[in-house]
Amino acid sequence: MARIGVFVCHCGTNIAGVVDVKRVAEYALTLPGVKYAIDYKYMCSDPGQNAIIEAVKEHKLDRIVVTACSPRMHEGTFRKAAERSGINQYMSEMANVREHDSWVHSDDKEAATLKAMKLMEMSVAKVRRSEALSKMYATVEKRALVIGGGIAGIQAALDIAEAGHKVVIVEKDPSIGGRMAQLDKTFPTLDCSACILTPKMVAASQHPNIELRVYSEVVEVNGYVGNFDIKIKKKASSVDNKKCISCGVCTLKCPSKRAQSEFDEKIAPRKAIYTPFPQAVPNKPVIDREACTFFLTGKCRICEKVCPTQAIDFNQQDEVVTEKFGAVVLATGFDIFDSNVYGEYGYGEYKDVVTSLQFERLINSSGPTEGHVVRLSDKKEPKNLVWIQCVGSRDESKGRPYCSRVCCMYTAKQAMLMKEHYPEVNCYVFYIDIRAAGKNYEEFVQKAQNEYGVIYLRGRVSKIYEKKDKLIVRGADTLSGSQVEIVADMVVLANGLEPRKDAKSLAQLFHVSYDQYGFFTELHPKLGPVETAIAGVFVAGACQACKDIPDTVAQAGAAASKVLGLFSKEKMEVEPLIAKVDPLVCSGCETCYNVCPYSAIEMEDREVSRGNLKHVAKVLDSVCKGCGACVGACYSKAVDLKGFSERQVYDQIETVTQ
Amino acid sequence: MKQYLEEKNFKQGFRKDVERLSKQKISNCYQCGKCSAGCPMAFKMDYPPTMTMRLIQLGLHDEVMGSNTAWYCVSCETCTTRCPREIDIAKVMDTLKIMAQAGKYEVSDTEIPIFDWIFLKSLQYTGKVYELGLIMTYNIISLNPFKDVFPLGLQMFLKGKIALFPHFINDPVAMWEHLEMFSKIHKKQKEKIRETNG
Ligand SMILES: Cc1cc2nc3c(=O)[nH]c(=O)nc-3n(C[C@H](O)[C@H](O)[C@H](O)COP(=O)(O)OP(=O)(O)OC[C@H]3O[C@@H](n4cnc5c(N)ncnc54)[C@H](O)[C@@H]3O)c2cc1C
Ligand code: SF4
Ligand code: SF4
Numbered sequence: 001m002a003r004i005g006v007f008v009c010h011c012g013t014n015i016a017g018v019v020d021v022k023r024v025a026e027y028a029l030t031l032p033g034v035k036y037a038i039d040y041k042y043m044c045s046d047p048g049q050n051a052i053i054e055a056v057k058e059h060k061l062d063r064i065v066v067t068a069c070s071p072r073m074h075e076g077t078f079r080k081a082a083e084r085s086g087i088n089q090y091m092s093e094m095a096n097v098r099e100h101d102s103w104v105h106s107d108d109k110e111a112a113t114l115k116a117m118k119l120m121e122m123s124v125a126k127v128r129r130s131e132a133l134s135k136m137y138a139t140v141e142k143r144a145l146v147i148g149g150g151i152a153g154i155q156a157a158l159d160i161a162e163a164g165h166k167v168v169i170v171e172k173d174p175s176i177g178g179r180m181a182q183l184d185k186t187f188p189t190l191d192c193s194a195c196i197l198t199p200k201m202v203a204a205s206q207h208p209n210i211e212l213r214v215y216s217e218v219v220e221v222n223g224y225v226g227n228f229d230i231k232i233k234k235k236a237s238s239v240d241n242k243k244c245i246s247c248g249v250c251t252l253k254c255p256s257k258r259a260q261s262e263f264d265e266k267i268a269p270r271k272a273i274y275t276p277f278p279q280a281v282p283n284k285p286v287i288d289r290e291a292c293t294f295f296l297t298g299k300c301r302i303c304e305k306v307c308p309t310q311a312i313d314f315n316q317q318d319e320v321v322t323e324k325f326g327a328v329v330l331a332t333g334f335d336i337f338d339s340n341v342y343g344e345y346g347y348g349e350y351k352d353v354v355t356s357l358q359f360e361r362l363i364n365s366s367g368p369t370e371g372h373v374v375r376l377s378d379k380k381e382p383k384n385l386v387w388i389q390c391v392g393s394r395d396e397s398k399g400r401p402y403c404s405r406v407c408c409m410y411t412a413k414q415a416m417l418m419k420e421h422y423p424e425v426n427c428y429v430f431y432i433d434i435r436a437a438g439k440n441y442e443e444f445v446q447k448a449q450n451e452y453g454v455i456y457l458r459g460r461v462s463k464i465y466e467k468k469d470k471l472i473v474r475g476a477d478t479l480s481g482s483q484v485e486i487v488a489d490m491v492v493l494a495n496g497l498e499p500r501k502d503a504k505s506l507a508q509l510f511h512v513s514y515d516q517y518g519f520f521t522e523l524h525p526k527l528g529p530v531e532t533a534i535a536g537v538f539v540a541g542a543c544q545a546c547k548d549i550p551d552t553v554a555q556a557g558a559a560a561s562k563v564l565g566l567f568s569k570e571k572m573e574v575e576p577l578i579a580k581v582d583p584l585v586c587s588g589c590e591t592c593y594n595v596c597p598y599s600a601i602e603m604e605d606r607e608v609s610r611g612n613l614k615h616v617a618k619v620l621d622s623v624c625k626g627c628g629a630c631v632g633a634c635y636s637k638a639v640d641l642k643g644f645s646e647r648q649v650y651d652q653i654e655t656v657t658q
Numbered sequence: 659m660k661q662y663l664e665e666k667n668f669k670q671g672f673r674k675d676v677e678r679l680s681k682q683k684i685s686n687c688y689q690c691g692k693c694s695a696g697c698p699m700a701f702k703m704d705y706p707p708t709m710t711m712r713l714i715q716l717g718l719h720d721e722v723m724g725s726n727t728a729w730y731c732v733s734c735e736t737c738t739t740r741c742p743r744e745i746d747i748a749k750v751m752d753t754l755k756i757m758a759q760a761g762k763y764e765v766s767d768t769e770i771p772i773f774d775w776i777f778l779k780s781l782q783y784t785g786k787v788y789e790l791g792l793i794m795t796y797n798i799i800s801l802n803p804f805k806d807v808f809p810l811g812l813q814m815f816l817k818g819k820i821a822l823f824p825h826f827i828n829d830p831v832a833m834w835e836h837l838e839m840f841s842k843i844h845k846k847q848k849e850k851i852r853e854t855n856g
């Protein structure tokens with residue numbers, strides 16, 4: 001006969017303020033098998049845990065139920081307490097009467113108390129049939145995968161590699177570097193972006209522990225923490241990187257004029273065979289088959305002819321490899337909000353309305369205009385420039401209610417740079433509120449206004465229209481209560497940030513959750529900022545939320561340290577709550593084999609009695625996730641889940657329906 | 659505008675009244691100014707739309723109802739189209755006018771409501787606007803009898819833009835339908851006033 005102890009937690013007033021905890025404890029004592037029940041202010045505190053340990057010893061309890069908060073919060077705590085009291089940790093259960101009861105039914109104390117009693121009774125019913133389980137261990141593949149080669153990915157990879165572990169960076173573009181490579185100078189110090197980024201890019205490419213896989217994407221994910229099997233597709237670049245000596249003659253001679261440079265935000269053309277920018281890492285060109293004359297018309301092959309090392313290979317195919325990794329860092333960064341959504345600003349219609357990233361390329365000395373800021377329409381230097389903040393931020397009507405965090409700062413930066421290059425120009429900034437909460441940020445924005453003379457107008461712009469070769473910007477200055485009209489030569493939209501277009505599908509591959517916009521969801525908004533709900537998968541950079549470079553680098557370091565924590569163990573404890581087949585009952589029908597989403601079932605011929613071989617299912621312990629799909633599917637009731645047996649679940653249902 | 663605000667003037671009941679009647683959540687306004695930026699009439703208004711929203715948020719009904727803002731609104735709905743917080747500002751302007759008509763709050767001394775009233779009356783009795791009657795009545799009531807008579811009025815008269823006598827709807831059935839419509843409008847108006855004061 002089971003000897004059960006029930007421990008009812010008050011959680012201060014969180015539970016006891018609504019639920020009559022005394023009544024729950026008293027009711028517990030009436031249930032078969034329950035030998036002991038108490039209520040206590042904080043079960044999770046040291047005295048609370050000690051009370052459990054003492055009660056187990058004194059009353060010879062062999063299993064416990066803690067009626068408290070969510071198991072997500074404290075299951076580990078009470079399992080450890082069970083272990084310390086001398087019973088198997090899987091002989092403990094929790095009943096969640098906080099999130100599932102007191103917090104949601106605070107308006108009806110009586111009903112909440114009855115529900116708490118039921119929830120407790122269900123856990124008692126379950127624990128009655130619990131069996132001692134032993135821990136399982138899995139090996140850890142000490143090799144990390146970083147997806148995205150922006151500053152977040154590069155930093156995380158360098159930190160992991162420095163600690164002595166192998167890292168693979170998968171980057172979808174032909175070069176690593178991400179958005180930061182596109183920027184001119186960076187706030188709040190105005191140091192040159194390339195000058196601080198390129199050394200890191202080179203360090204990553206030369207590090208013996210880092211392998212770069214550019215022009216590649218993840219296409220399939222299997223396995224679990226410590227043992228992911230990940231399929232990576234390398235797109236055909238049509239260039240044999242082993243032969244290529246990066247001389248660049250192919251790009252020079254390529255006659256194709258079809259494509260616009262993605263790196264230059266489509267304000268400049270690029271060839272069909274190209275490296276995105278001169279400092280690209282690796283510095284190997286790729287052929288864009290949609291722009292290549294040979295691929296489109298069957299004629300040309302000029303690059304092949306001019307290449308001194310015969311590195312061009314038009315027959316190259318996409319390659320897919322499957323590799324093992326112990327941990328993954330997602331660092332896929334951001335896109336900017338689509339300016340076309342704001343019809344009133346005329347982006348696309350008026351050539352001199354540009355996005356913030358286009359402006360970065362224009363003012364960048366290694367950009368297509370070599371740092372000369374000119375109007376895209378007539379190549380003249382602008383005299384009056386207007387920045388419009390919050391384009392795709394803090395705008396419910398455009399589906400973007402959040403603040404993108406970096407636009408106030410980069411607007412101030414861009415206006416300052418403009419003033420530095422051309423002191424005689426006028427810079428106007430339309431803003432709603434200035435958010436400059438970082439170290440030295442407020443001072444930076446003040447400097448833009450006080451020292452550089454950038455004029456800030458507090459209001460959103462309603463409309464932009466063209467009049468001759470000027471752009472008329474109609475806005476407001478709510479501080480003076482007036483309408484404002486500015487005759488501008490160029491307008492820069494301070495676009496907000498949003499996740500990459502394919503972020504959601506990548507998250508789905510890993511079963512990582514994401515918010516309505518596609519930002520990856522961290523494990524806990526405060527206490528788990530780089531973990532995800534999927535063990536072994538971490539996040540870093542702007543793919544998790546809008547972030548500037550300092551925060552991105554900090555988060556990347558944090559993600560790396562979590563990966564290193566995982567890699568510091570030889571073996572990793574895993575939950576033994578997995579499926580188990582009874583070979584005597586199994587009929588070998590293979591139903592479970594077909595339904596298992598993790599391919600954790602193997603069919604084998606097994607000796608069930610002397611000389612008798614039987615075709616039966618077998619669970620691969622290290623692959624099974626304990627989802628229970630096989631249990632539901634089995635016709636013969638030959639498979640069951642450890643720690644979640646069918647009998648336990650039925651007993652719980654019976655309790656609640658009584 | 660007042661130079662300092664006193665807490666006793668913050669009439670939250672007024673804000674709630676406007677929110678209830680316009681079915682718009684005015685507390686959502688974060689004062690971005692986009693409505694004022696695009697308003698074609700803001701140059702005439704005592705307070706541009708953004709500021710009107712702010713005054714309503716604070717519950718300063720004397721300022722709001724005493725201003726000419728709503729009366730100058732031409733219901734072009736530019737503000738409504740552009741508002742990032744999805745507030746139907748033009749509807750709020752309408753609501754303010756209805757509230758003024760209902761007499762629950764003291765209203766501005768602008769002449770626009772008088773003009774609107776005469777305009778509608780002229781329409782009701784003749785079926786078509788009788789310009790000369792409208793101008794004369796308005797000028798007399800607003801105590802400005804010679805307003806715009808010379809040279810503008812004369813020029814328009816000579817060009818045949820202003821007739822001496824009113825035009826009526828000749829078809830009796832159409833006239834009957836027309837009067838029917840007005841009585842419906844009056845009924846609706848009474849309902850609105852009841853709703854406003856209730
Ligand atoms: C106009 C502008 C100016 C800015 N100026 C500054 C500044 O002055 N100072 C500052 O601190 N911050 C600035 N920022 C912010 C800064 O750009 C970001 O903080 C930083 O780039 C974030 O780095 P990241 O690595 O997270 O993302 P990214 O730079 O976006 O890098 C992500 C990388 O992942 C790759 N990738 C995406 N999806 C996949 C996939 N599915 N598979 C493989 N690879 C993938 C991308 O190709 C890219 O290389 C600015 C931003 C903008 C828009
Ligand atoms: S609807 Fe009225 S308040 Fe709104 S923009 Fe037009 S005139 Fe201005
Ligand atoms: S546009 Fe909307 S949010 Fe902006 S000031 Fe006007 S009412 Fe307020």
